[in-house]
Amino acid sequence: MKIKTLDQIMxxxxxxxxxxxxKKLNTKSFKFPIVVGSGNAYHTGRIMFSREAxxxxxxxxxxxxxxxxxxxIKKMKSEAVVISAxxxxxxxxxxxxxxxxxxxxxxxxxxxxxxxxxxxGKVYGYRKITEPYTYNSSTYLGMILSTxxxxxxxxxxxxKKIKLPKNFNKYESYSFIIKDELSKIxxxxxxxxxxxxxxxxxxxxxxxxxxxHAKFLNPSDxxxxxxxxxxxxxxxxxxxxxxxxxxxxxxxxTLMALTYYIIGKIQQAKPSxxxxxxxxxxxxxxxxAYGKNHKPFEIIxxxx
Numbered sequence: 001m002k003i004k005t006l007d008q009i010m011x012x013x014x015x016x017x018x019x020x021x022x023k024k025l026n027t028k029s030f031k032f033p034i035v036v037g038s039g040n041a042y043h044t045g046r047i048m049f050s051r052e053a054x055x056x057x058x059x060x061x062x063x064x065x066x067x068x069x070x071x072x073i074k075k076m077k078s079e080a081v082v083i084s085a086x087x088x089x090x091x092x093x094x095x096x097x098x099x100x101x102x103x104x105x106x107x108x109x110x111x112x113x114x115x116x117x118x119x120x121g122k123v124y125g126y127r128k129i130t131e132p133y134t135y136n137s138s139t140y141l142g143m144i145l146s147t148x149x150x151x152x153x154x155x156x157x158x159x160k161k162i163k164l165p166k167n168f169n170k171y172e173s174y175s176f177i178i179k180d181e182l183s184k185i186x187x188x189x190x191x192x193x194x195x196x197x198x199x200x201x202x203x204x205x206x207x208x209x210x211x212x213h214a215k216f217l218n219p220s221d222x223x224x225x226x227x228x229x230x231x232x233x234x235x236x237x238x239x240x241x242x243x244x245x246x247x248x249x250x251x252x253x254t255l256m257a258l259t260y261y262i263i264g265k266i267q268q269a270k271p272s273x274x275x276x277x278x279x280x281x282x283x284x285x286x287x288x289a290y291g292k293n294h295k296p297f298e299i300i301x302x303x304x
Contacts, residue, residue, distance in 0.1 A: 003275040006196065007264025009131045010257055011159070013138035016129045016303075017145060017152035023126060025108075025146040027052050032076040034069075034103065036062060037083040038090045043187045044140040045083045047252045048147045050184060059090040066101055079104045085128070085139035086301075087114025089290060095119050110139045110304060129303040132274075133282055134195045137260055138303070140188075141253060148251040155254045158247070159261050165224065165242050169269035172222040173202040175215075175236075176259060179229030179246075183207035185255045192263050196274045203263070211235055226262065228255065 004012075027033075027049050035045040038059040046056055055078070057065040066073070080098040084091035087109040095105050095116055107120035110128040117123045126146070128138040145152065176189055186205040193203035202223075206215050208230055216225070216235040225236035229246040246254065267274065282297035 003132050003272075003278065005264045005267045006135060006137065006192070007261045007268070009129070009135055009137045010141075010260045010264060011156070013129055013131075013141050014152045014156040014159070014257060016127075016138060017142060018156060020127055022142065022152075023124070023146045024149065025124065025143075027147055030054075030079045030081055030106070032073075032078045034065070034073065034078050034080040034098070035083070036080060036091075036094050036098070040136055040140055040188050040191050041083040041085060043184060043191075044143055045081065047144055047184050048083075049081070059094065062094055062097060066097070070101075073101070073103065079106065081106050081108060082116065082120065083108045083143070084114075084116055085110050085136050087111040087116040091116040092119065108143060110142070127304060128301075131301060131303070133278060133297050133299055133301055141256055144253045144256060148253050150249070150251050150253040152253075154247075154249075155257050158250070158254060159258060162244070162258070162261070164265060168224065168265070171224040171240075173204070173220065173224070174262075174266055175203070175223060175225050176205040176262075177211050177225060177227040177230075177232055177235065178205065178207055178255070180207045180209050182229060182252060182255050183209070185252060185259060186210075188256065189259050189263070192260065196263065196267055197270070198273065200273050201266070201270060203266070205259075208232075228258065 032053060034055045034057060035049050036057045037045045042058045055065060055069055080103045082091050082094050092115045098105050105120050106122040107116050108124045109117060110126045112123055112125040126142045131137055178185055189205035219237050221237060224240055224242060225232060226242045228244045231243045232241050279299055282299045287294040287296050
């Protein structure tokens with residue numbers, strides 16, 4: 001089975017959105033929302049609603065959040081926004097749990113025919129392209145674009161200007177240092193490391209503020225430090241720093257596309273960890289984690 005690398009899919013996603021009308025979402029239209037998501041859906045929600053007063057929850061702490069903020073939710077008449085690219089898995093019980101607390105629910109998804117869409121009060125459908133399971137490049141990129149309103153054509157031009165440093169393929173560790181204003185992308189980078197490389201490769205991500213706290217106490221010739229949006233003149237070794245500038249209008253969609261593109265280049269340079277394991281994961285222990293009768297995951301998730 002042909003599995004494209006993350007950089008290839010990201011370029012395809014940007015080309016898709018360059019010729020596709022992008023939905024616009026007014027996050028201010030939701031009353032003191034409870035924004036819920038699992039994995040990178042959670043972090044996408046943090047980005048989309050970063051300018052709003054909101055409560056954020058995930059599949060692990062939703063019940064706790066509903067209990068802790070019970071009176072606040074009631075007083076503020078909070079609405080819930082559940083984000084799920086597939087509209088399956090945890091999003092279904094999350095919506096039902098919210099509705100049991102008499103909370104109005106909306107679903108942001110790329111699958112308007114999903115189980116979650118059948119139970120949600122309102123559904124916001126987004127476009128996506130065909131891509132491997134877990135990549136979720138076009139899915140969350142489209143959602144982020146709907147709030148940042150960046151131009152996919154400009155992002156594509158920015159990425160195509162990127163030139164990888166010499167010996168890029170030979171590094172054993174890659175660390176991203178992101179300017180503080182866009183630091184919510186850091187957990188999304190770490191999740192991509194977990195999904196694509198697991199324990200095989202070290203990829204780290206910090207804001208510049210976090211980097212000051214001894215994150216690079218042990219510099220190495222085997223680690224490439226990739227700073228984005230702010231020049232790094234301090235951390236790591238001189239010859240192993242790669243500084244990437246951002247334009248004034250560049251926001252989270254640009255940063256997501258750029259970091260995923262670079263991670264895809266790392267993926268190309270290393271053994272095929274993801275490709276070698278994704279089929280077994282999708283057909284065996286991945287779905288089993290949701291119950292023994294859960295259907296296998298699609299290895300290549302179709303676009304819409």
